[in-house]
Amino acid sequence: MAHKIFIDGAVGTTGLEIRQRLTGRRELVLLELAESERKDMAARARVLNEADLVILCLPDEAAREAVALITNPAVRVIDASTAHRTAPGWTYGFPELEKDQREKIASSKRVSNPGCWATAFIALVRPLVRAGVLPVDFPVTANGVSGYSGGGKSMIAEFENKAAPNYTETVVRNYALTLSHKHLPEMKMHTGLAHPPVLAPFVGRFYRGMLVEVPLALWALPGKPSTYDLQKVMEEAYAGSTLIQVAGFGILPDKTKIEQLIAQGPDVLPPVVVDGLDKPPSSLDAEALKLTNGMKLFVFGNDKYGQVRLVALLDNLGKGASGAAVQNMNIMLGLPETAGLV
Numbered sequence: 001m002a003h004k005i006f007i008d009g010a011v012g013t014t015g016l017e018i019r020q021r022l023t024g025r026r027e028l029v030l031l032e033l034a035e036s037e038r039k040d041m042a043a044r045a046r047v048l049n050e051a052d053l054v055i056l057c058l059p060d061e062a063a064r065e066a067v068a069l070i071t072n073p074a075v076r077v078i079d080a081s082t083a084h085r086t087a088p089g090w091t092y093g094f095p096e097l098e099k100d101q102r103e104k105i106a107s108s109k110r111v112s113n114p115g116c117w118a119t120a121f122i123a124l125v126r127p128l129v130r131a132g133v134l135p136v137d138f139p140v141t142a143n144g145v146s147g148y149s150g151g152g153k154s155m156i157a158e159f160e161n162k163a164a165p166n167y168t169e170t171v172v173r174n175y176a177l178t179l180s181h182k183h184l185p186e187m188k189m190h191t192g193l194a195h196p197p198v199l200a201p202f203v204g205r206f207y208r209g210m211l212v213e214v215p216l217a218l219w220a221l222p223g224k225p226s227t228y229d230l231q232k233v234m235e236e237a238y239a240g241s242t243l244i245q246v247a248g249f250g251i252l253p254d255k256t257k258i259e260q261l262i263a264q265g266p267d268v269l270p271p272v273v274v275d276g277l278d279k280p281p282s283s284l285d286a287e288a289l290k291l292t293n294g295m296k297l298f299v300f301g302n303d304k305y306g307q308v309r310l311v312a313l314l315d316n317l318g319k320g321a322s323g324a325a326v327q328n329m330n331i332m333l334g335l336p337e338t339a340g341l342v
Contacts, residue, residue: 003333006031006047008066009057011038013149013156014080017322018055021340045069053332055325056080067110078328080113080321085186087112092190093328094122095337096244098130105331113328115183116150116320117142117201118190120212120312123244123297125191127237133225134216136194142187143200144212145172145286150316151203159205172204209287210316219306227301227308234299234310242338243294243319243327290315293323293341 005028009015022028031051037043048054049072056063056079063081070077084090091108095101105111114122121142128134148159157164176199184196197214218225231246238244289296295314301307314320319327323341330337 002027002029004029004031004050004052005055005329006051006053007055007057008044008048009062009080012057013152013317014321014325015055015057017317018057018080018325021322021326025340027335041069045071049075051075053078053329055329073109076109076111076332078111078113078325078332080325082115082182082186084110084112085114085118086189092186093324094119094190095327095331096238096241097122097126097190102331102337105328106334108332111328111332113321113325114190115186116146116210116314116316117144117181117199117212118183118186119320119324120144120210120295120314121183121187121197121199121214122190123295124212124214124234124310124312125193125197127233128230129192130237131233133221133223133230133233135222136192138193138221139195140193140197140214140216141200142197142212142214143202144210144312145202145204146210146316147206147208147286147290148203149208150210150320155203170205172202174200174202176201204286206287207290208315208317209285209290210312210314210320211284211286212312212314214310216308216310217306218301218303218308224306227299227303230301230308230310231299234297238297243323243341244297245294246297246299284311284313286313289313289318291318293318293327293338295319 005022007015007018010019022030031047033043033047048066048070053076056066058066058081060081060083063079063083067077078093090110090112091104093105093111093113095105129136148155158166158168161167181199181201184199188196234246238246292315295312298311300309326340327337330339
């Protein structure tokens with residue numbers, strides 16, 4: 001029997017993307033409301049309670065309202081808004097977060113879909129906190145750039161609609177200068193950090209794609225770990241992952257050999273193999289993984305100066321939003337995890 005899915009907010013950026021990924025899948029039936037019924041509370045309540053699984057692509061308050069309308073205890077919910085990402089009783093929808101996270105998602109009735117900035121940041125930082133390499137009270141910073149689709153209709157109009165009052169021809173700009181970005185609470189909670197990071201986000205004149213960095217001074221960390229040590233933690237954390245890939249050393253060489261190479265004084269620690277190359281890439285393109293559903297993680301290190309730059313590359317609408325929602329839906333319904341994502 002096909003699973004009945006209702007996307008509440010299917011006309012928004014994330015909702016449209018999810019709908020595209022689900023259309024044509026024979027194991028699913030998409031429930032819909034007529035345009036005239038979209039703001040009819042009774043009609044919304046009816047279809048919300050008819051579905052096997054509801055995906056909310058709404059502003060925070062509307063998402064809370066939709067959850068309150070669900071009285072059928074069998075209905076399961078994925079909320080793509082910020083409303084429930086740190087709320088009690090909700091499971092955080094990042095399957096790669098912990099070894100048992102998939103099982104938690106599979107058995108949950110309420111799953112919160114992560115934010116795009118949070119997805120990248122948590123992927124880079126959580127393994128280091130869990131391994132004890134990064135202290136929970138360490139002052140962590142993060143920066144990066146995202147495609148303008150991540151800001152929703154208002155930001156899309158800013159970059160595309162010349163008639164919009166906020167239209168700009170700016171190539172790249174920063175934002176969240178109040179240091180109160182909406183993803184900070186989940187970034188703190190789901191990494192286990194004692195304090196939220198100092199986040200310096202930028203948006204560029206490209207529709208989709210994302211590059212997020214976490215710079216660290218190795219000399220300031222307990223034990224003064226090497227680039228090798230961080231690389232090993234990351235590779236072990238995501239070994240066997242389908243959608244998250246750690247670039248870098250490939251098969252790690254003997255640590256003594258790495259230390260000998262460091263002693264020779266290279267500016268950048270040379271890995272044995274980096275995705276088929278004999279040296280690390282000199283730059284990364286924020287759009288390199290657009291229209292995909294995975295995420296690629298990099299550890300760029302300079303042990304001479306005791307510094308690393310942890311980098312996450314993803315599509316803000318893929319693994320950063322709609323792709324993640326489909327992945328969570330598949331897990332909750334007992335379907336192949338990457339169905340509709342490859």
